Amino acid sequence: MSKNYYLPTRVVSGIDCIRENAGRFAALGKAALIVTGGRSAKITGALQDVEEALASQGIRYAVYDKVTANPTIPCAYDGAEAARAFGADFIVAIGGGSPMDAAKAMALLAAQTISPDKLFSGSYLPEALPIAAVPTTAGTGSEVTQYSILTNDAAETKTSIATELIFPAIAFLDARYTESLPFETTVNTTIDALSHAVEGMLSVRASTFSDLQAKRSLHAIASTFPALLIWKRGETQGLSRAQRETLLFASTLAGMVIAQTGTTAVHAMGYSLTYFKHVDHGRANGLLLGRYLAFAAEKNPERVASILSAGGFSNPDVFTDSLENLLGKRESIDPEEAEKYAKLAAKTKNIANGIIPTTTEDMRQIYLDALNGNK
């Protein structure tokens, strides 16, 4: 079967890259809606850098800062209306996965009328506002993907808009914006990226091109674990700039991977932990990932060994222990929840996308083992 690799986003990276590349905004239009979650864009300095860059190019802009964590469908429509009302030619998304994902849906909805029942159909007119993405966390990879993942109350889970129309035109990677992240957010987002790299290698769409990026991402993320543990023990106050740059590089690489491969069972299972139990998205994946890899190793030991060795882990237990050390005390799950979530996960596209056959019963057991098990 032939493989595809497609990543049309221009990736600009480096400290102060927005200021150095302000002229790139002019290619996107004359009026921008800046979409953020409010707080992080301001305290990181990213919003100010974007505003100054837009002003330097004579681009008028407005700020839409009402995106919350796990953004909803109504939020996407609301922002799209704001973009239309302002006459935005393009969108600048600043933040973690939530503002970027919301902004990407807004870019689509601002350029064409799509009713809520068709929002996840994948069938759209070939029109969307161009997007510039500025990540302020190192985890989501949304700055280089064609996905907008929204909380879908009708389906009681998260659902993806997936269309090449919403690949950001440009992503600006400046690790300074991630330096003020607290420990917990740093770990959760890091593990989200790790999950993308791992799941990307367990996808039927993985290729030599995506594997190269996935392995490098795994290696880079694992290289920061010792520093994260030292921070957790309170022996340091955080990560160095070089470590922040490593994590941002790794998370964008992992985003490039899932842009090709999609995610698989772990994300499918994690969504319910987030939707029903309000577990952070990255953490939810992290709680499940080790146990899922141990399960996968029984079915495809060679592939799992290749994943683990890229990160320098000798076996799934070492991997699970490493995550456990970072994530701390696990949430618990009761049998009824495990059954319900497994059934919901089984309905997602993610399951068919994996190379490891995974049944509803398998997932029920993985939920129980991962959250309530001895290890």
Add this chain to the structure above:
Amino acid sequence: MSKNYYLPTRVVSGIDCIRENAGRFAALGKAALIVTGGRSAKITGALQDVEEALASQGIRYAVYDKVTANPTIPCAYDGAEAARAFGADFIVAIGGGSPMDAAKAMALLAAQTISPDKLFSGSYLPEALPIAAVPTTAGTGSEVTQYSILTNDAAETKTSIATELIFPAIAFLDARYTESLPFETTVNTTIDALSHAVEGMLSVRASTFSDLQAKRSLHAIASTFPALLIWKRGETQGLSRAQRETLLFASTLAGMVIAQTGTTAVHAMGYSLTYFKHVDHGRANGLLLGRYLAFAAEKNPERVASILSAGGFSNPDVFTDSLENLLGKRESIDPEEAEKYAKLAAKTKNIANGIIPTTTEDMRQIYLDALNGNK
């Protein structure tokens, strides 16, 4: 300084990928000009696969098969005229670097009028016909670059058209098309790709993203050297399909690298060997590459060590010996030639693009050492 990574070409790979993805052509238009060098497109089966795919989509097409090695500026204008006359919506380039580079210039010239004195200006209207590229060698990387390198008789060298307008929209990588290549072409194109990976790591524009691909490419290419040597000794009849796939993967990766970084001194110097002494392009780079790396190692030992270790070479001499074994008896150069070529190379943009300061005198000496030296 911030870094850019941009690679908008869709890369489809795998045996039989053109047939499996015939529908992709329909997105490019309703009429195609197929541009080839004549022979290779036919004997490899690539032309037949493309014709069948186009026919299956109801796309009318014509074949322009007059591209020669080291294509000239008049050839580019001639093909562009053929594209206009046929009413082509897009171009399908089949072949090694020469047909692909010529086709990319044609795609630009068919969509807008550019006088020969403005051809290399970089200043164009934002219009070019979309391009589908089908490499039949594993070396040039042209299937994923924004360059069209033409023989420029006025400048007595090769000169590049460099514009993002001519990034192919899609590249089809099917290693079957490279299986009939004879030893010499296989080695020369392999070493061209190697040179791209090495020079990409010596560019001021190298980034962590491009280095990842460059190192993987180096590793992959070096892994085929034992098989190439066994073939050279006549103990085998050629490479396996897996080895051909490795080389095609590596050459496309190296193309992705130079799309970001450009090439540096070795390409600048190699062009004169090709222009005046008719040395094959890849071979010309290969003759110079080892000596240039030894020179570079004196100025930036750490970077050169990183390049060599990616390929598993312990030092520049081992690297040079490996190339020497594959390339066989070197051409010679006389002092007047060395001086003339060094002066021409010093005028190219490639020199300023390198991290290793390289003077005209340095290059004169490298020409002499590389071609006439004891090693």
